[in-house]
Amino acid sequence: MTLRQARCAFTVAIAHLILFAVSEGYEIALSEGMDRITEKDPSTDHMKGSNHEIGLANDMELYLKGVWLNQSEDHLVLGIWWENYGREHGLPLVWGGNFSKPDGTHYSMRWKGVA
Numbered sequence: 001m002t003l004r005q006a007r008c009a010f011t012v013a014i015a016h017l018i019l020f021a022v023s024e025g026y027e028i029a030l031s032e033g034m035d036r037i038t039e040k041d042p043s044t045d046h047m048k049g050s051n052h053e054i055g056l057a058n059d060m061e062l063y064l065k066g067v068w069l070n071q072s073e074d075h076l077v078l079g080i081w082w083e084n085y086g087r088e089h090g091l092p093l094v095w096g097g098n099f100s101k102p103d104g105t106h107y108s109m110r111w112k113g114v115a
Contacts, residue, residue, distance in 0.1 A: 003054065003111070006056060006109055006111060007054070007055045007056060009089075009091055009109070010055070010056050010091075010093075010108075010109045013082075013085060013086070013089070013091060013093060013109070014058055014107065016085060017078060017081065017082055017085070017107065020078070020081055021062070021078055024077065025064065025065075026062055026063065026064055026069075026078075027062075027063040027064075028060050028061065028062055028063070029060065029061040029063075030058055030059070030060060030061075031059045031060060031061045031105065050114075051108045051109065051110075051111055051114055051115065054111065056108055056109040056111050057106060057107065057108035057109070057115075058106075058107050058108070059105045059106055059107075060075075060078075060105055060107060061105065062074055062075055062078070062105070070105075071104065072096070072097045072102035072103065072104025072105075073097070073104065074104065075095070075097055075104035075105060076097060076104070078095075078107075079095030079096075079097040079098070079104065079107075080095075082095045082107055083095050083098075086109075091109060092109055092110035092111075092115075093107070093108070093109055093110075094107075094108050094109070094110055094115035095107060096108070096115075099115075
């Protein structure tokens with residue numbers, strides 16, 4: 001799979017994730033570039049080498065009944081759905097809630113060993 005093909009497949013998967021979230025009663029918003037911390041490359045607003053830089057990762061804000069759900073565990077239903085969708089469609093989709101330092105708002109596709 002080329003990077004172009006991976007980015008297109010990732011975009012379709014994100015669209016399906018958003019539709020699933022809405023069907024479950026959630027509101028969801030993409031939150032790319034909303035924060036900046038010292039570990040990040042200031043020219044991209046993402047960690048150096050991150051899949052965000054190549055279009056294979058998105059961070060999402062999640063709301064339920066107007067309440068912002070900002071804990072990794074709040075994204076569990078969506079994270080399980082995301083990784084199952086990946087398995088069903090032969091895509092290496094990764095949810096950040098399963099990282100050693102959980103990042104539940106992170107949804108990505110593994111590329112060259114990086115998630």
